[in-house]
Amino acid sequence: MKFILDNWALILLALTSGGMLAWPVLRGAGKGSLSAQGAVQVINRQKGVLIDVREPEEFAAGHAVGARNVPLAELEQKLPAVVKNKALPVLLLCATGARANRAVATAKKLGYEQAQAVAGGMKSWNEANLPVEKVAARAGA
Missing domain, CATH: 1.20.5 (Single alpha-helices involved in coiled-coils or other helix-helix interfaces)
Structure with a gap:
């Protein structure tokens, strides 16, 4: 004492x-989420599908190369059309990880048992110096 x-x-x-x-x-x-580098490994080794759940304007401003944009509000309706094989790992990405964590619950409810959030979202993706692309502005738009 x-x-x-x-x-x-x-x-x-x-x-x-x-x-x-x-x-x-x-x-x-740490629960149900993956680092940005871990996400790249899952994409390369297990054919993981990267889904960006941010709004289209955020996605257009800069997103991970190869990511598909399915906004969180539309995830329940559109994810089955974007990722037909529910056995594939689905990696959900947003700006900081908060929306992606909510998206994991939706994806699992739809039967995507290997759904995981990318911890830290695009912020951690950028900090890891992983490839990012922007949607080019359309002529006349």
């Missing part, structure tokens, strides 16, 4: 640092 009383500041520091390390897991970043 004397040790605890004499070293309370060190114990508090250890508990605080441990809590900071555990924070991403506690808030769900």
Whole structure:
């Protein structure tokens, strides 16, 4: 007991640092989500399909190369037409990961058991220096 009383500041520091390390897991970043690099591996090795659930304007401003745009509000209706094979991994991507995490629940409800969110969304995709493309403006539009 004397040790605890004499070293309370060190114990508090250890508990605080441990809590900071555990924070991403506690808030769900590790549950059902994949890093940007992990997503690329799933795409290359398991023929994963990358679905960007942002709005069309956000998608046009810059998206992961090869991603298909299915806005979150339309996911339930359009995902079965975009990804016919429910056995394939479906990787859901948005700006920061929040919408993608909601999209995982919708995809799993539709029978896509290998649905996963890309943790950190386009923010982490860009930070990992992974390829991004923009939709070219149409002539006369």
